[in-house]
Amino acid sequence: MTIDLHNHTPLCNHAEGSPEEYVEAAVAKGIEIFGFADHAPMEFDPKYRMGFEEMKKYETSVRELAEHYRGTIEIRLGYEVDYLPGQMDERVLDADVDYLIGSVHFIDEWGFDNPEFIGRYEGADLETIWREYFDAVEAMARSGLFDIAGHLDLIKVFNYRPEGDIRPLAEGALDALARNDMTLELNAAGWRKPVAEAYPSLDLLRMAHDRQIPITFASDAHSPAQVGYRMEALHALAHEAGYDEAADFRNRERRLLKF
Ligand SMILES: [Zn+2]
Numbered sequence: 001m002t003i004d005l006h007n008h009t010p011l012c013n014h015a016e017g018s019p020e021e022y023v024e025a026a027v028a029k030g031i032e033i034f035g036f037a038d039h040a041p042m043e044f045d046p047k048y049r050m051g052f053e054e055m056k057k058y059e060t061s062v063r064e065l066a067e068h069y070r071g072t073i074e075i076r077l078g079y080e081v082d083y084l085p086g087q088m089d090e091r092v093l094d095a096d097v098d099y100l101i102g103s104v105h106f107i108d109e110w111g112f113d114n115p116e117f118i119g120r121y122e123g124a125d126l127e128t129i130w131r132e133y134f135d136a137v138e139a140m141a142r143s144g145l146f147d148i149a150g151h152l153d154l155i156k157v158f159n160y161r162p163e164g165d166i167r168p169l170a171e172g173a174l175d176a177l178a179r180n181d182m183t184l185e186l187n188a189a190g191w192r193k194p195v196a197e198a199y200p201s202l203d204l205l206r207m208a209h210d211r212q213i214p215i216t217f218a219s220d221a222h223s224p225a226q227v228g229y230r231m232e233a234l235h236a237l238a239h240e241a242g243y244d245e246a247a248d249f250r251n252r253e254r255r256l257l258k259f
């Protein structure tokens, strides 16, 4: 089964292509379960996300596409939600969707994966930044609000890494994912970024496997051309870590399928 649960739409103001074009691209690439997970609305940093008033339109259009493509491809509806205490909204957390992806894009309101703010890394203590990042991922997991952990080691995006073994920095986050029965996505977007690696690294994926954390797959497409991006390489990475099943979600219920 070929699954890709993390794809955006132009509603988030930084993606291109119509939802139909994403689905057509997915069909052409042989994806069997395709999910939209556009950036959920939030009062903070509204520039890169849909507005609350657009949720209905987004949800209805994805459900209509699912109906239209029934028998050809299965389409799921989700949101990628920023884990940012004080900013998460019940209208999103209680939305009638198949799954919620919890993602950390901010450390103390610093959008650390945004090239606009890359200057913050210069001269910073990278180990402290990485520790703060994984603390936020751990808190996201412990919140119990989400089904899937988005791009687990996004903090490596621009290749600013602390010296030495980074595995101990991620241990608490991975333990919390396991304890809260969350699913981890293998996300291909890192291959399109300066780091040129998938999220997470093979080392962290092996740690997830040791903890029996289920996985799923994500191209994190922001254009139809990125749908299914390096899906075979993602599968190979998962196999290398010992996985042969991936998660699909319907109405926030998980099922595992061979890939
Ligand atoms: Zn993200």
Ligand SMILES: [Zn+2]
Pocket (backbone or CB within 6 Å): 006, 008, 080, 220
């Ligand atoms: Zn995304």
